[in-house]
Amino acid sequence: MASMEDEEKRITEKYTAAAEELEVSPIEEVRLAVPNDDDPSLPVWTFRMWFLGIISVVLLSFMNTFFSYRKQPLTVTMISVQVATLPIGRFMARVLPTRRFRLFGKEFSLNPGPFNVKEHVLISIFANAGSAFGNGAAYALSIVDIIRAFYGRRITFLASWLLIITTQVLGYGWAGIMRKYVVDPAEMWWPATLMQVSLFRTMHEKDSKRMSREKFFLIALLCSFAWAVVPGYLFGTLTAISVVCWIFPRSVTAHQIGSGLKGLGLGSFALDWSTIAGFNGNPLVVPFFAVANIIVGYIVLIYLVIPGSYWGLNLYNAKNFPIFSSKLFTAQGQDYNVTAIVNDKFEIDMQAYQERGRISLSVFFAISYGIGFAGVISTLTHVALFNGREIYQQFKSSQSGKVDVHTRLMRKYKDIPNWWFHGSLVVSFLVALAMCIFLRDEVQMPWWGLFFSAGLALIFTLPISIITATTNQTPGLNIITEYIMGVILPGKPIANVCFKTYGYMSMTQAISFLSDFKLGHYMKVPPRSMFIVQILGTVIAGTVNLVVGWWLLGSIKNICHEELLPTNSPWTCPGDNVFFDASVIWGLVGPKRIFGSLGNYGKLNWFFLIGALGPFIVWLLHRVFPSQKWISFIHIPVILGATGSMPPSSTVNFNSWIIVATIFNYFVFKYRKNWWQRYNYVLAAALDAGLAFMTILLYFALNMEGIGLDWWGQSEHCDLAKCPTAKGIDVGQGCPVF
Secondary structure, eight states, rough: OOOHHHHHHHHHHHHHHHHHHSSSOOOHHHHHHHHOOOOOTSSOOOHHHHHHHHHHHHHHHHHHHHTSSSSSOOOOOOOHHHHHHHHHHHHHHSSOOOEEEEETTEESSSSOSSHHHHHHHHHHHHHTTTTTGGSSSSSTTHHHIIIIIIIIOOOOHHHHHHHHHHHHHHHHHHHHHHHHHHHSTTOOOHHHHHHHHHHHHHHHTTSSSOOOOOHHHHHHHHHHHHHHHHIIIIIGGGGGGEHHHHHHHTTTTHHHHHHHTOOTTTEEOSOHHHHHHTTTTGGSSSSSHHHHHHHHHHHHHIIHHHIIIIIIOOOOGGGSOOSSSOOETTTTTBBBOGGBBTTSSSSBOHHHHHOOOOOOEEHHHHHHHHHHHEEEEEEEHHHIIIIHHHHHHHHHHHHHOOOOOHHHHHHHSSSOHHHHHHHHHHHHHHHHHHHHHHHHHHOOOOHHHHHHHHHHHHHHHHHHHHHHHHSSSOOOOOOHHHHHHHSSSSOOOHHHHHHHIIIIIIHHHHHHHHHHHHHHHHHTHHHHHHHHHHHHHHHHHHHHHHHHHHHHHSSSSSTTTTTTOOOOOOOHHHHHHHHHHHHHIIIIIOOTTTTTTTTSOOOGGHHHHHHHHHHHHHHHHHHHHOOOOGGGOOHHHHHTTTTTTTTTTTTTHHHHHHHHHHHIIIHHHHHHHHHHHHHHHHHHHHHHHHHHHHHHHHHHHHHGGGGOOOOOGOOOGGGGGGGOSSTTTTTTTTOOOO
16 A cells, blocks of 8 residues: 555656646746746835835936936946845845834834845836836937037926836837737746846855955945046046057047047057946946957957048048047038027028038948948848747747746736736827827927837837847847938927837837846746836936936036037037937938938948848858858847947947956956856946946035146047048148148
8 A cells, every 4th residue: 555655656746747847948048047936925015125216216317317418428237226235125124123013904014024035126127117228317318408408499397207208108008018928938038137137146145255245345336436536536537548649649640540539549448437337338247259249340340441441442531520520510521510500490491501511420420320220130130040930939839828937936926907008008108199299399299200100119019029038139220210200201300309219219118128027027026016116117217317417407507518618527428419410310401311312421321231131141151151160159230239339439438348348258257257156246336336426426526616627637638539631621629731
């Protein structure tokens, strides 16, 4: 009898194990990184979560908006919040009273127990809400900036707030529609979330070593905080050390080659974390395979294509303009006076435009647009060729109804009612529609433009979500949306950027929302809690973004106008300068007069074909020479997108970023892996946080009072890099006439 019971038990265990085996994730990376268990008893709706979540979203939004206007902007990401809130959460768990209260008929405690990982996840997502993929301030804030600071026109605070909130929240409606396709299925695994899962698990393991992560974080933060005052105030030259300019102080060519801010940056580097991490993000968190592709793309563009086009071919009369600039010029190299071609209706004045002539671009800016055209198309082609079958099979498998262990565990929690998503979609869309109708004088976009842009976002959200969920690539549609609106409705700059923001940004917000939802899915956070903190966090973040931007625009004289600001003023708004130029190119003047038959740069449209064919050639080589493994590492979209942040980023940003990224993600990772696993992300967060705190302290303590230093060590000393080199071109500004 005993033997029969043992045999039955053995068979039961065998089939139970087999059933569990069928439930595990089909993706190996997920099986290695994500735990297959859950503790539903862990509290998430705690005072600690609300307190730290609200404080974090306010601080993160404030800092990212504050820094976005500066010459070297810094984006403080969710990783910084993850690291910084852990010791604070644990401290609160030690000191808060444990006495229980009754609130709305339910028991409640300020301290329900140890600070747990689910609280931590919600706090981090709360803080990151409204910042699509950690990209800082709300995208629509740039519309407010260019209206007030560049065009010198008026927009009310109400219209600005509605514009920011609706563009941010609209995407959540798309996310709700797509969630069952790209979050619940195991095949939709969202590779980028696994780094966050690993970091959360690592941080919540017991830490018994002498140098705990909290202690290391505090030491690194204090060091970063103390050092930031040197390049940030005392010795500004450290933000861009360009040795070639020092050796040849009177040579225009040497300055063009050596300047890290206005030239090719040969030998230029920085000892300032704001330069290193500005524009390109924190270099400590980027895997080296991506760094290697970025290095290839950067070297090809900056040290082969640009010099050949400028000195060799004199492409598009390149020598009439600076070699490296994102400004708009006349044919004779003078700065283009954009406000002179805008009429009282905030539209293009054709007579004034014809008098001043066509807009010209530096060869760098022109080629950057061409590479942008190629990059968008190449991503779609690359994914179709290299990942198309895999994506199709994964999507097909995801519709089979089978669930993995993570989806099964999440079904223990109450799901989000569909009407929550539909309600947010309908309300945000109706508010945006009312804004387009009743505040059209301020936003320019007609009502049909909102329907069109929303339709584009809805069409592209599902396929691009699937691409992101399976390949970790997110094709950007900003160029496509502004190109379409520029062709349909030229002459209206604000209508163009609003259309781009509703079409491109609402889709990006949806994908960011879905990515965070997958993180919560892996960490077994109740879905309704996720939804509420994301919506609330987005509204808080957008409001803080606008309040800080409105304050800076009103309090800093000549903000965003480098030529009118005091020497070495940081308030140059590099991102908004590029956004403004885009509004002129695609909206005010229109693509037909820039890249079409009435413009100088029609041949750049061939880059669309180059982008489509590039991955196809690599795919063919891979099929013809399957034994050559190195071919598979050629990633055309990454190579083309390597310099996607240029402009507004410059060569000194890339030089410094590449050096630091290579040191930590190749050498340290390879030869000191234990240290890297334990401290790398902690150091990344500490460096960002220390710089942020010191920069804000310097602003309130010294910059607001106009207290500054004026000596040799405050500039790059490459003033001639901005000069053209064509014969007979006289632009003044201290430039020689050849």
